[in-house]
Amino acid sequence: MANIAPPIPRLRDLTNTPKQLYYRGTWDNTLFVKCAAVVGSRRMTQYGRMVVEKLVPQLVEEGYTIVSGFMYGVDQAAHRECLAAGGRTIAVLGWGINWKGLDSADKKLMADIEKTGLVLSEWEEQKPLLWTFPQRNRIVAAVSHDVFVVEAAAKSGALITAAIATKLKRPVWAVPGPVTSKTSEGTNRLIANGFARMWLPKRDGVKKEGSTDNPIIKLLESESMNASEIARKLGEPIDKVGAQLSLLVLSGDIIEREGSFYVS
């Protein structure tokens, strides 16, 4: 049931080009015209999620196909966010295409990816092992025109992807994170050492800044907060703040995740 993929020209840049690639989904050469890899930590924090939610829709809008590694954390968040934004995405697996160890949520995401995009692997039955993931990373890097690293710890696999991309002369972008955060150590270091350009979101702030009178939105523009903090900052009773937060979430002005609110 796995099909053998036609050759992808950009993979020839690699010194160790994979012998063959298997794929699932419908092959479409236009998928490979403009690819962006979005990779990062398995241990994504709240901040990482917010970044993916900003970065991926922007890339989709610019016409990129999102390439990532289908690992939990940033990878899967990137796939999901891409599909939610109506984009097409390619998942390069760190295991064989027919490997049967996936749980139901993974299977569902994979099926969703296949509808418009592709699932790729250079193996048929290979189990995921320590060495398979860095192997897979070279394909992610080679296929992509730009590589974006969102949250990587000092020894993250995403840094391997970034290193290969640099070698292949693909532009590498890293999203800066708090200097106190372990999961942003790798990305910050990429920027500090000049291996990656710093990615910042487009300033769509012109529209937002000053356009709102709502004190809650104003407050959340600078920092994400939970309901109790907002109430305390505004000096308002929590019941009133809670009611307003619900309305703002329903109207799509703000987003709630694990109890903290931020501007969408």
Added chain:
Amino acid sequence: MLVKLTSVAHVGLSSVPVDVEVDVAAQGFPGFTIVGLAGKAVEEARERVKTAITNSGMEFPGKKITVNLAPADLPKDGGAYDLPIAVGILVASGQIRSSDAVTNAVFYGELGLSGDVRPTKGVLLVGLFAKKHRIKEIFVPRDCAPEAMVVDGITVYAVTNLRDLVAHVMGSTPLSRLKRKREAEGEGDLVEFDLSDVAGQEQAKRAMLIAAAGGHNLLMSGPPGAGKTMLARALPGILPPLIRTEALEVTRIYSVAGLLPSGTSLMHTRPFRSPHHGISAAGIIGGGSNPLPGEVSLAHLGVLFLDEMAEFPRSVLESLRQPMEDGVVSIVRVGAHVSYPASFTLLAAVNPCPCGYLGHPKRPCTCSEKQVRKYRSRLSGPILDRIDLHVLVPAVETEKLSAGPGEKASSKTVREAVIKARAVQEKRFAAEGLYTNSQMRNKHVKKYCELDSETHRLLKLAVETYDLSARGYFRLIKIARTIADLAGNSLVTSTHMAEALQYRSSM
């Protein structure tokens, strides 16, 4: 000579009269036999009674003694029959003369070897039993006598030791008669934690207020150290005080379980039970061959707090369903079929993920999404469906606490709001036999929770956005109803509904 005395056996919360027949035969080999489905503890009464009589300066008859505990098919256990057996032997051997004081009273208590009467569980039930069966006098251990003294119309004799009891029956030095004391009603201000002790967490406190006002079950989820347990322990302090009939109900359960501290008459504080997650199903529901109340019954009219709810075995969580639905738990064993009341507020605390730091502003979560899903699936299903309020208790960043004024409502003021809201509900449901909003069935929700068109629109939008189930839909309305009651509003408005949305399930 044959003597018949009365004592009591407890089956669940009901009491059954037990006739203690003692025969000291004129002929036959010396011996001491107890018959009538006597358990091990009753069998051993022989040694206790024999020694206690001797050590009290009386003579244990060297004759054939037979004790029968009737009815014969009811299993009897515990030390409470020591006292009637001892008195019976003394009467039957002619050391005390038989009188009305002996035959028309209930004797209940365990003996020590010195002849002292030890605290025995279930004394309150003995008092209630005596009143029901029009028995005027009861003899019970001194330490437990205050329990029985809450029952009016009976005379309670607090017995310290066998010698005093004999002196009383002989008429030489009567025991003092204890009459019912009018106890101060429902104060119960003894609380471990005050709400104002917990820093920040305004939203969680608000959720506790709503839970207490509407009798809703509450689930708190948050990282370790955020204050979940402290909040939980503050809940009994904001619940309305127990009224006398409620206090009696709770005390009965604790009396049977033998958990009343000695000297207590009535329990005035609402019980707070927090069983460890290693508990068995029998421990939570109640069990044993003569079933004793479990944690759900010990939490009756109070709070059952399940800390780390995800760590409880599935079977234990599942066994909570029936009592949560009915307010009563039925335990069936080979020997007995017993019901205990179990109407409690469930308060549960969970971590957001196995490591506890998912969504933490500073610390990274070390769990994979799979682990988080697995952890949450342990909770999913019927039990979460019965918890109306879900609230996140986020980590508190201490430097942010000082930022705002942050009202610090004490438990006392919160409790006043709760009492007011409960009064509104009681009035509304007077004809339905309900007390709180949480007890509403769907038909009641339709009848008592009128929504205007704007609120309807909001609710519809929420149902679509969050993909709410029918049960989730009714749950939201119930919470909005309680919020409206707290605000003193007879109508549920969109503001109330919007706030209720904050407490929907996120699991």
